Amino acid sequence: MFLKKLLFKNKTQDIAPESGTGSVLIKGDELKRSVDKVFGRSLFVRLVDSGSCNACETELSALSNPYYDLERFGVKFVASPKHADVLIVTGCLTRNMLNPLLKTYENIPSPKFVITAGDCTETGGPFKDSYSVCGPVSKYLNAVIHVKGCPPEPEAVVSAFLKFMDIVKASAAC
Amino acid sequence: MNKIMIDKHDIESDDFANSAENLKTSGKYLLGIVAADERVLNSKFSVRYFFGGTEGIEEYCVKTDESFRSISKICPAAKMYEREIYDLFGLLPEGHPDLRPLMLYPENWDSSVHPLRKDYNGVIPEMKKYGGYKFKEVLGEGIFNVLVGPVHAGIIEPGHFRFSLAGEPVLQLEIRHFWKHRGIEKVCEGKDFKETLDIISKISGDNGVNIAISYLEAAESILNIEITERAKYIRVILAELERMWNYVRDVAWIFMDIGFALPAQNLFGLQEELMRLNKNLSGHRFLFNSLTVGGVNLDLDSAKLKAIEETLKKVENIIKDSEEFILSSSSVLDRLEFTGKINKKTAEELSLCGISARASELPRDTRAEFPYLIYGRLNLKPYILDGGDVFARTALRIKEIYLSKKIISDLSSNLPEGNIAVSFESKPEAYNYAVGNSETSRGNAFFYIMADDKGKIFRLKYIDPSFRIWPSIQYGVLGNIIADFPLINKSLNLSYAGNDM
Numbered sequence A: 001m002f003l004k005k006l007l008f009k010n011k012t013q014d015i016a017p018e019s020g021t022g023s024v025l026i027k028g029d030e031l032k033r034s035v036d037k038v039f040g041r042s043l044f045v046r047l048v049d050s051g052s053c054n055a056c057e058t059e060l061s062a063l064s065n066p067y068y069d070l071e072r073f074g075v076k077f078v079a080s081p082k083h084a085d086v087l088i089v090t091g092c093l094t095r096n097m098l099n100p101l102l103k104t105y106e107n108i109p110s111p112k113f114v115i116t117a118g119d120c121t122e123t124g125g126p127f128k129d130s131y132s133v134c135g136p137v138s139k140y141l142n143a144v145i146h147v148k149g150c151p152p153e154p155e156a157v158v159s160a161f162l163k164f165m166d167i168v169k170a171s172a173a174c
Numbered sequence B: 001m002n003k004i005m006i007d008k009h010d011i012e013s014d015d016f017a018n019s020a021e022n023l024k025t026s027g028k029y030l031l032g033i034v035a036a037d038e039r040v041l042n043s044k045f046s047v048r049y050f051f052g053g054t055e056g057i058e059e060y061c062v063k064t065d066e067s068f069r070s071i072s073k074i075c076p077a078a079k080m081y082e083r084e085i086y087d088l089f090g091l092l093p094e095g096h097p098d099l100r101p102l103m104l105y106p107e108n109w110d111s112s113v114h115p116l117r118k119d120y121n122g123v124i125p126e127m128k129k130y131g132g133y134k135f136k137e138v139l140g141e142g143i144f145n146v147l148v149g150p151v152h153a154g155i156i157e158p159g160h161f162r163f164s165l166a167g168e169p170v171l172q173l174e175i176r177h178f179w180k181h182r183g184i185e186k187v188c189e190g191k192d193f194k195e196t197l198d199i200i201s202k203i204s205g206d207n208g209v210n211i212a213i214s215y216l217e218a219a220e221s222i223l224n225i226e227i228t229e230r231a232k233y234i235r236v237i238l239a240e241l242e243r244m245w246n247y248v249r250d251v252a253w254i255f256m257d258i259g260f261a262l263p264a265q266n267l268f269g270l271q272e273e274l275m276r277l278n279k280n281l282s283g284h285r286f287l288f289n290s291l292t293v294g295g296v297n298l299d300l301d302s303a304k305l306k307a308i309e310e311t312l313k314k315v316e317n318i319i320k321d322s323e324e325f326i327l328s329s330s331s332v333l334d335r336l337e338f339t340g341k342i343n344k345k346t347a348e349e350l351s352l353c354g355i356s357a358r359a360s361e362l363p364r365d366t367r368a369e370f371p372y373l374i375y376g377r378l379n380l381k382p383y384i385l386d387g388g389d390v391f392a393r394t395a396l397r398i399k400e401i402y403l404s405k406k407i408i409s410d411l412s413s414n415l416p417e418g419n420i421a422v423s424f425e426s427k428p429e430a431y432n433y434a435v436g437n438s439e440t441s442r443g444n445a446f447f448y449i450m451a452d453d454k455g456k457i458f459r460l461k462y463i464d465p466s467f468r469i470w471p472s473i474q475y476g477v478l479g480n481i482i483a484d485f486p487l488i489n490k491s492l493n494l495s496y497a498g499n500d501m
């Protein structure tokens, strides 16, 4: 129920890029404890690239390399939206991607959450004035968290998941 | 200044179409087709065909009011460019075999609106369905279709793939791209050369440096800027570092897709180290903002050079291991050899470039063909292999990682003194144009830029190597099993962002 409550909180929290303080491990352990508790050990994430330059995805992929290995903390990128709890969106949102984005979102079972990653999702980035861009993403989906950066570094994304879990826990408490 | 010399010809559309066959048989290949609305200049549209060959670059310029002769049937590589021109300018390529919309989807765009015409009023059509898109059909007993995407089952960019199969082997693959079409060429119009650099660096972020180098070749040639030797060296070092981490990642994905996690993770770890090195050198993991019009934004002092040297040692060790893993394992070779074969004829017909061309026996490497910066002095010979398969493409990447490493080491130890950037006041001559080239990790990146009468961008066209190479995968998968598609796809590792623009 508390997860549902959160859905109606229409406020996006910003995660700013960090200067590499705090190791991934410390954050990761904390993240794992939260995910274990709230999501029964598995937080499933689905990505939609709505029109990026691909650097944002490259950094999200880097989360699986041995330096971060996000899966050990219980966070897994999944193939089907039907398995996901969270939708991560990157990119400036092109007209051509609007439909696939919304369809993917629809297919995630409730309760569901959106995290936007990269400056493009917030402002449209360098492409904002284009005839073929209909973003930013916030016009169509409410994000709980926005991760700043062009692109956000992997560690900023780990922090974003931590913050996300804090929000979920806080709303569980109230 | 090592400005690229272009052999220019003005020609009538009919004459050009009739002579296209000769051009092809004389060994020249299509580098790209660039249309522009130049009605303010001469009340005509122009369609410029750029051909590459052993004697440099040739340009054929056709002027037109509303249509021009398609050369797609003679030169299949022209197909996509002509469809693009029909979409964005509304100029009809007469006799084109397939004029379905390309980037402006009828599902949300009114096809009578052509955004790259100068008289386009900037009004964006209402978001509604204006028409549909017809896919090719394969019919027959036992044929079934597998539709994939645009949203894929991983951290990948969007694209739609339709496989038609009879039993296991793929009979046909049709790709629909341009989901990420961001209209970048139009966004650049009216911007100055520095603003444009920021935008084009984000066409395809993982190749930002090499794409920017191509842009700067054109921009600095229009602006008449000669950059310093030191800046040239640093640009080449950064370009090779970018190529290296791209190749390392590409090879890692090959291992990943055949389920061989150990070498894959070693290489992903190495990619991370290279990106951390980038951050150490430039403050950014992708080297964003490292280049500027007139030079570079970062200098390499002895501490940074040392950091490069240390990382390069690791590269050598891990790449040696990977080579071993491939060559000593028959099950790895079994997955890579003869998979996703693109034969030489197909590569020629589609005017492929980069690794995809070199793995199919075509010696195409911009660094050697149309040298820029200091590449001409390095006397590079393109490495080629004749397999045309996943193995050939993987082996070439490994070979070229050593090459990049050698270039970086040699240049680092001979870095000339001097400033890293020159200031400039120059304004480009009105309606002057230039082209730029560079070799990215995927192949030739080509820019065409024309300045307007205020010194801003009048027309900018970028051709990403991926735009040229994507159609070839439709041939590469034929007869393969669908389970090998991800592997074939990764062996080309094309960019959707660069293709869709």
Ligand code: SF4
Residues within 6 Å of the ligand: A051, A052, A053, A054, A055, A056, A090, A091, A092, A117, A118, A119, A120, A121, A125, A126, A149, A150, A151, A152, B202, B205
């Ligand atoms: S935020 Fe930056 S890195 Fe991410 S897609 Fe946009 S331009 Fe690329």
